[in-house]
Amino acid sequence: MNAPLQAKAVKTTCPYCGVGCGVLARPDGFGGAQVQGDPEHPANFGRLCSKGSALGETLSLDGRLLHPMMRGPAGVMARAPWDDALNAVAKGFRETIARHGPDSVAFYVSGQLLTEDYYVANKLMKGFIGSANIDTNSRLCMASSVAGHRRAFGADTVPGCYEDLDEADLLILTGSNAAWCHPILFQRMLKNKRERGARIVVIDPRATPTSDEADLLLQIAPGMDSVLFSGLLAYLADQGVLDRDYIRDHTNGFSEALARARHIAPDAEAVAEQCNVPRERIETFFAWVAATRKTVTLYSQGVNQSAQGTDKVNAIINCHLATGRIGQPGMGPFSLTGQPNAMGGREVGGLANQLAAHMDFEPGNVDRVRRFWDAPAVAPRPGLKAVDLFDAVAQGRIKALWIMATNPVVSLPRADAVRTALGNLELLVVSDVVAATDTIRAGAHILLPAAGWGEKDGTVTNSERRISRQRGFLTTPGEAQPDWWIVSEVAKRMGFANAFNYASAAEIFEEHCALSAFENGGTRDFDIAGLGTLSHEDYAALDPVQWPVAKNETNGAKRLFAAGGFYTPDRRARFVAVAKPKLAAEPGRYLPLLLNTGRIRDQWHTMTRTGKSPRLGAHIEEPRIAVHPDDAQSFNIEDGAFARVSTLHGSAVLRVAVTPSQRRGEIFAPIHWNGETASDARVGALVHAACDPISGQPEMKATEATIAPVQFAMHGFFLTRKPVDLPTGVWWARSTVEGGFGYRIAVPSSNTKHWADIARDLLGNDEIYAELLDEGQGRYRAAIIRGETLDACVFLAKSPQALPGWEWLKQQLAAPSLTEPARRALLAGRAAEAGTDSGPVVCACFGVGRNAICRTISDRRATSPEAVGRELKAGTNCGSCIPEIRRLIAETEAQPQPQAV
């Protein structure tokens, strides 16, 4: 079987962050694909970041959920026919609703869903079940931006576009490590800096790879963004750089907002003090902003994931409204979305406090949507937002829950409590692409196999309102189905066949467009009427397009609000008088430190896909807690050692990385590791659930915490071709490596087994293997070699420093066969240096190898055993090797100059 050599590239969209890069995928005919950036996509013009570039490595079917599964009477999951599974879901929801009412059920969905999937799920819950209990993991990511936009603009509208990043003269990144989290956009910003001289300011409690490239870093105290932007607003007013006309013609509430800003932050000194940043830096920042009309303020999780996130967003927007720097080239506030389709989810109404198509629960909207859907029971009021939703699960108010394409047992605050709560459900349905997640293990009753990236078909919307197609280019494996199909089939079985009789994603998109246009008349920002008339072929071929797309148009709007036209009743933007910020956490009240959480460069969310890539796994291969050197000293923890990080909600054991890029008193942990990839690193379990009162978004970046050293008796790593269950009590973190899996491990002193026995536990009991035992130096190493390949190896030592690196061993695991020198060097963990290999021993008395003798024969023209003996001593003791030396002389002379290896 041959792969098609030049398979046609399919244009699709990356499934990771909200940049929404265009991807060209060429199926290789073996279930994988070559992936490259789409040079024509306006988000990335052909570039891809590390995660996007490695998409081809994430397509394997390892770990995929391929068939519906149902928990049988004995509690064991077993394969079930689709029909049985769908009937069971429908029956479960129907009966729960019948007994306890529509608010006793809920959907928790995901920014990984395509717009069409999202639309159908939202329609079922809000239009036909009659509850608004559908919320999305975008709640953890974007809710504060949505709320801020709606307060200021009357709609959830991103006013600008990516071209603004190319055209701005000042780029302010606040609460964004774009260098790692939105790399392609950050590269655009750096290009602007390089070629046009734009300045970059980074506002972040942490020094990050993003701030490494900045002209100015304001390493502010956590949560103080509103102080900074209030101070900025006051400064701009004082300096007379306000756009009085814009304020007068297009806004309300400026004077109240300014008065509040002056109250919070009257001057640079006040800002400096509250933000804990040197005053000169604040003044520089203010001066730069005042002097630079073309300013874009980009913000992400540092702003959104906050108990005052909505106020932060509005404090930023206030400054742009006050200077009229909005909706024009190179200026505006700019929310960087986290997920590939957080925007699409917002558009369909996937948040519990939105109804549909950017309409809220105002009675006119409820009626309009009821008529459009011909729906029996449109939800009359907002539903439960994510944190509240899972609290309701814990309290037994929600009895049936359907989780789609997300892993809340890892990602939600107080994730341990979420896990416990899921166990209370009468019915937990999980649709996912993978067969094992922490959420599934928390007690799912029914598993529904969903189509994954590369298989499913639909649209996503990126951070600049650009709708792009995700297209399938692989055969959907097993019995997996698109999410829209799964939801529709359940809806049909719940008795709503007429409203969910979709034959394709294109039909759903058509309806979605129609709803956006329905009785709109320019009153709602989200209007894609122009796309509603696409034929299915046009939909299939749809080029990336920004909304809104008015009726009879094919191109969307790049920017909005340059000349006002907001979506408030009076069409004026609203300044918001923000509250003086205060973190929900108070370090020192219960615990002395603040725990911040976030992403690392090469992993995505809970690693179900990026975790499959050896390249991505190699960047940061285990979960680390970043700690300032002073804190490391006070808490008696060392770089490279382990620490237990504890909060009032949970704890984790992480590798310590001591770094001055943390502020003193603040520690940082990545969000990605979970029960599938590490023993004790579900950082979500540590995070408190303090939420923004308006957006409901939890403050995941400042939880009171403490840290303490954890001693392990042994440290090590383990490379293996197959994943293994590690013994209970052993700390581990798994990464995918070429040809297998790599585990970093640590063994507690309570484990009194001899390390040879521990290695045997890991390697499997009956194997014959090579081993190094060195009690004196506290080392143990073992390897299994099967045929000519390395099957597994384990290296243990008393301290992390005593371990060699594992890069060379990873190469050996990947190698189709071991070379003889590599085979010999295996337990050394590294190759001998070039030229040091003397080859198989010839003279046993003096330990002289064949390579050394041959080198001497050819280099020094030794033509007799005596001459060789003079050079190397070989053969001068017992002389038993002289016959062999004689033979080597004869061979070497006959066959001149083989280059010594």
Added chain:
Amino acid sequence: MSEPLVIVGNGMAATRLVDELTTLVPGRYAIAVVGEEPSLAYNRVLLSSLLAREIDEDAVTLKKAEWWRDRGVTLVYGRRAVEIDTKAKAVRLRGGSKLNYSKLVLAIGSEAVRLPLPGADLPGVVTFRDKSDVEAILSRARTGARAVVIGGGLLGLEAAYGLMKAGAEVSVVHLMDRLMERQLDCEAAGLLKAALEERGIQVVLNAESEAVQGRRKVAGLRLKDGRNIPADLIVMAVGIRPNVRLARGADLSVNRGIVVGDDLATSDPDVYALGECAEHRGTCYGLVEPAYEQARTLARALAGKPASYEGSLLSTNLKVSGVNVFSAGDFLGAPGTEPIVLRDPGRKSYRKLVVNEDRLTGAVLVGDTADALWYLDLIRSGAPIGALREDLVFGRAFAEPQACAA
């Protein structure tokens, strides 16, 4: 006028002594070498290769006749020295002639121990010590002949290997529970046993010989536990005994061997001894390397240079059919020492190093013995190993790559 120096014994030690001495002080002595065996000195270590027919007789000869002639050495071989008159400073040879000496060196080696078993005098019971033994064995070791080697030490295994290569079906019977127990720990001995068995040599451990069976010639070996091993040939390789008769007759001080001091002089200051016949600080060595070290020291002493032999650190090298075995020093590991073990059954390789307070004190290697000499140097020098320890067991190429780069 050169002083007359008489060397009794024409083996490896004598040859090395002549080599060293004539290099150091050419012409200082008029050297006469008296040898009992009727041939030029040969390399006894190669006897198993000769037995295996891997090499011919020429190849075992240490030095050609010209070499001796060029150095003015009078070779008297095929003659046995029967008496030393220390007062007259003369050696009497069998047949009556006498050689006067100014200095006398005894390099008369050892003889193989024959077990006093019933039937041990039957034809087909031989030892494995010299070229005539090889001839005797070869005359019986036809293809398919059944040979039993009594003794699983170095010599016995070499004999077994030679016999196996010569086409015989070979069994080694050994008194102890492991082969080469004085040189190997259990694991190394086990690997060696497996390697030998893989090559077709049967190994019988814990086997005490009771009697040689057969009427007119050897038919088998009976063990004390009742087992009976059929045999056409029995090679006794149970040990060696220093040749001391000549010394005793001259009233030189003799224990197990001829007692020598650090200058290798016997109780008579003009009579020296070296090699397997000598006993230095209570030790009789049975290996070539100490003999060579002694030869070097004695040559210096005879050349009038400061010389002192302080004993040899025993090391063992066995190369049997591609199975390399090495051991040195405290390879078992005394209490308080730290073993470093590297075993790799797939490569049939085993290494155990013994470290004592930052010094390498012992080593046993099976399979991959490439670093044997380096370890031996470290053991001998007693130098602190310091940073070498980390990769010591992986060999010099890892621990000290700068010293290995060619």
